[in-house]
Every structure is written in structure tokens, then in C-alpha cells.
Amino acid sequence: MEFLADSKRYDSMIYNRCGRSGLKLPAISLGLWHNFGGVDSTENGRAMLRRAFDLGITHFDLANNYGPPPGSAEEMFGKMMKQDFLPYRDQMVISTKAGYYMWEGPYGEWGSKKYLVASLDQSLKRMGLDYVDVFYSHRPDPNTPLEETMAALDLVVRQGKALYVGISSYDAEQSNEAIRILKELGTPLLIHQPSYSMLNRWIEDGLQDVLDEHGVGSIAFCPLQQGLLTNRYLNGIPEDSRAKKSSGFLQEREVSEDVIIKVRMLHEIASSRGQSLAQMALAWVLRGGRVTSALIGASRISQIEENVKALDNLAFAEEELEEIERILG
Template sequence: MPIAADDPRLTTAYTAATTRYDDVPFARAGASGIPLPRISLGLWQNFGRDRSIETQREILLHAFDRGVVHIDLANNYGPPYGAAESTLGTVLASDLGRYRDELFLTSKAGYDMWPGPYGDGGSRKYLTRSLEQSLRRLGIDHVDVFYSHRPDPETPLEETVQALVDIVRSGKALYVGISNYPAELTRRAHELLAGEGVRLLLHQPRYSLFDRRPEEDLFPLLRELQVGSAVFSPLAQGLLTAKYIDGVVPDDSRAANSFFLDGSALTDDYLRRIRGIAGIADEAGLSIPQLAIAWVLRDPVVTTAIIGASRPGQIDDAITASKAELPAEVITALDEFAAPIGSATA
């Protein structure tokens, strides 16, 4: 169950910092009227019931105080599924609700959420009902962007797009986005939406020094279509940190506890790459995560980098990275240790 907004753990009066827009840079999403902070907070990890509500609240409020006003969710972020939305709903009720119009809140549906054939995929029934459930958990009447989280080969793209169009027309989302769509389906989704007078605001692909697949054909297409991108996993699920530089998996690390990453990723090739990146970061006066974030933001096609956070200081580090301009020689030096363009190493 969600924590009640009047729970004693959440009763400290909160007033947002008056300096919240003084520091973080913003960039416009494609050709739209929407600027987003170059750093956004994703609740994929660290915002389930396995974490204390006090810590989650502290991170959310610190992010807002630093100008990180874009918070990204999906229906099944947790654990359990739905918990991240419930957590944010609690903090909206107790603290952030009066700042709702300063927040840019996004959610998604496309992966498994509930049992049976209607709790997964891209059907009109699933997308529509999932968003309604998300809004109840969040305690709000609309999200700013609703994404189709993945293409569904079992559902005609026309049905998925029509559901997104009708969601916008219903007022339950102001804009739509797509995530994990390849370039050819992105172009078709853009065409179908445009035919209905609805803008494709954002594409959300995985992108990092260790996964450069979007550079091959997706990013050129987004430039052509003037669609923004909100990239996720800029730290390659923690691989682009110093945690594993000695080839050891700490007990409290993501590789020790995550379904998405395990110790098998710590190959000799990975260790060569991360140690090379560490040397370049040191020379640039940045940490490995800061260098990795600055690198994904080097291209204007990337509107914002979505980061996870288990403590407030990680948000501060990312904001520092968002203002770093990497010299051409640093970008060139990284090519030796990054994935080749159009491919992934992790």
C-alpha cells in the first residue's frame, strides 16, 4: 500500500528552493515548445517498496530543488509493479502537488503489468487501462507525456498509434512518445501521428558509451523529423562507474542484485574499456559517470539524459556533467574504449 501523505515520516513542511532554475541547463525537445532539463530523474530503480520512503522523498525533493523537473516513470517500475508511481503520488500529495505545473511527468506502458492477454503489449485496451491505473496511483488527472514503451509485433502499429491519439484528445496526456522503437517503426509512427495532428514529442532509446546503436539510423532520423530524445541508461546500468574497475562485484552493487545486470558483464574487454575511460575522465577532471553523461549530451539530438539515483549527491554530480563541454580530443580519445558506432558492448 502507498504511504499516506500524513504519515509522520512525511510531515516536514517543504518549500521549494527559490534558486531551482538557476543552475541546471534546459534544451528544447526537437521543434516543440517544450524545454527539458538536460538531466532528468528516472524512477526505474530505487523507488520500490524495498527502499525507505524517507530516502525516496529526499531524492525527489532534492531533484526538484536543483531544477530537475522532469520525472520519468513506467507502469511497472517498482518493485512491485506500480510502486514507483505510488511513491511519487505520495510525495506529490505531501510536498510537490502545489508545484505540479512546474513538473514534467511522464509514464509508459508496453511491457508486462498484470496477468493475461490484456496486461502487456500495445493494444488499445492495455494502453488505455494502464494509463488510467497510473493516474490513480499518481493522484493526478494527466501526465505530460505518455509513451508506448515498446513496439508490439502482435498489435498493428495503427492500433497503438490510434490509442495514443485518443489519449491525447481525452486530456489524459498532453503529448505522446515512443520508446525502444527502431528507426523504421519510428518513421511510420511519426507519419501516423502527424496524420491525426498529434506531435511525436520524444523518443526514449537506450544510449551510452557502451551502446551506440541509436547513432546508426535512429538519431539521424530524429534530426530529420525534429523529434527530441530522452536517453536512458547513460551509465550502462552502472557499468560506467568505478564500482567494477577492479573486476570485483560489491555485495551492494547493481550487478549483485539486478535482474538486468550480473557479474558476467565484467569481462576482460569490459575491464580494458572502463580502465581506459577512467584515465580519460581523470585527465578531464571528471568522474567516470560525469564523463559518460557529458558524452551522451554532446549531441544536440539528445534533449535529456535520464539518470537513476540512490542518493541526492548523484543528482548534483549529473548536473555538473550536464554543463561540461568535452573538448574534441577527449571525444576522440573515448572512441578507443566506447562501443563502435551502431553497436553495443554491454
């Protein structure tokens, strides 16, 4: 059945300018890190992508190794592009990354020009695209000169394979240098993708200042701390949670009694605001306008719908922020 997007999809979504660029991103973006791989339900993935787009989410974030198996999230997304989204391609922002292990041998990960350019070529084939909107260096490489990694990003823009470039998980000093190199090359850095949440605030220690100074946007991944900042952990660790799975990013040891106590207290503040904990956590990441977009993951449509409703109440009273600071300590 042909997909016809909701005609009112742009009415309630908020779109924020990405740094000082001409590009706007939805305040909530959808990541395909989990639940869109070859081991997952294609129909569920398709339903989530359709619903996200109908809610005004125009930005879809991937990476070469997303799956499992690696590459399969891009393949699945490529099928959905062909089936549902080709008429809407120019209304979408599609990003991918390279940096983590993807194939055998010395050229299958990190930040060399050989790996980054080859990886993007593979990603474009998997997704059936002529170009991506944003291509990221997924992580800094301690053994490759930053000049080479940034030159690769500059090259793919000049080749027409990407419109903009980004970096992910670079610290403040590395980001500052990357910004300088790219500016000299003539391809300005559009965006940084760091992990950021109420329980993971490392970007406040310098990185945000660097991005603000240079007019670089940011998109926060894991804003719900892999589900920890939802109502799932209010009574401890559920048996089917990521913290219980050996393959999960969230480790059981991270979910200490002290953390659970904080989560319960934050849940009470959210309730007083008429929000779920997840909605408040997203609103908090977006507070003050320093973060362009919050990047969510989802395993079902209802999670996407709940998260987008965070935008109904983005304002915090000064007392609420003070109380949150006291809880987070």
C-alpha cells in the first residue's frame, strides 16, 4: 500500500537551526542504532519510520555498522526509502557515520581517508542514495592525523556524496582543532553528535562552549541514557531490559541503587510537570537552546509518540532546574 505522508506533519514539530548553518533539524530526531537491523522485524521498523515522518521527524540517523548484523540497518532503511520515502527525499535529512569496526583487515575501522571514503561508498549503495545529508567521523582516531580524517570529510562533500559533515564523541580540544582544519579546507563543520543526558553531562565541561563559539550545532545521542531515564527502572532492573542483556550498551553495574533513587526523584518532578520521565529528560537536554536536536531510539511506535510529546512542555521554572541540579548532585 502506497505511503501518503500526513499533510499536517509540519504543524507541531519544532525545527531548530543547526548552529549558524542554513539547515534546520527537528527537535526530536530518530536514530536507527537498535531495532532496525536484519534480526529485527522489518514491518515494525517500517511502521516506526512512517509514524516518525508523520509526526514531523525529518532527520534519520544511521551508521555503517548499525544492525545487527553490521550494515543491515542501512539496507533496511534503503528498502523503506524505495518503498515509501522516495517522493519525500528532499524533505528528509539522512545521516550516516564511519569510524567503528566494519570489515576485516587494517582498513576497516578508525579514521583513515581510505576507510572513511570506502565506507561512505558502501553506505550509499546499501541505502540506494546518491548522497547523504550529513556524514560523520564516528569517533576520533588516536593514530591518524586529524588533518587526514578532516580531509576525507572535505573530500566527500566535494565529490557530492555528502552535503554536510559532522563529528561524534570528539572532546572539546579535538573538536576545536577539527573545526579549525575544516574551516581552512572550506567545508565548515555542521554538527557534533555527543552522548548527553541528565546522567551523562560531560559536554558541559568545555565542549558546548567550543560549539557555541564557532556556531556548530549539536545532536545528543542517548538522551534517555539507554532507557534508564524512563519509567522502566523505577522499581529496579527489569529482566527484559538492556541492562540485563550482555550485548546491551547499558551495563547492569551502571544501574546502582543510588542511580535508581535519583531516577525516582526525577520521575516525581516530571509528574508534577504533567510529563513522563522520558519527556522531561528530553526537554531538559533541549533546555536553553544549546542542543539542536535530541536523538531518540525506539522499539515501537508508542515510544516515538510519547517522546515527541516532550515538545508540548519545554519550559522549566527556575525552581525546577535547581531541584534537578540538587538531585543530580
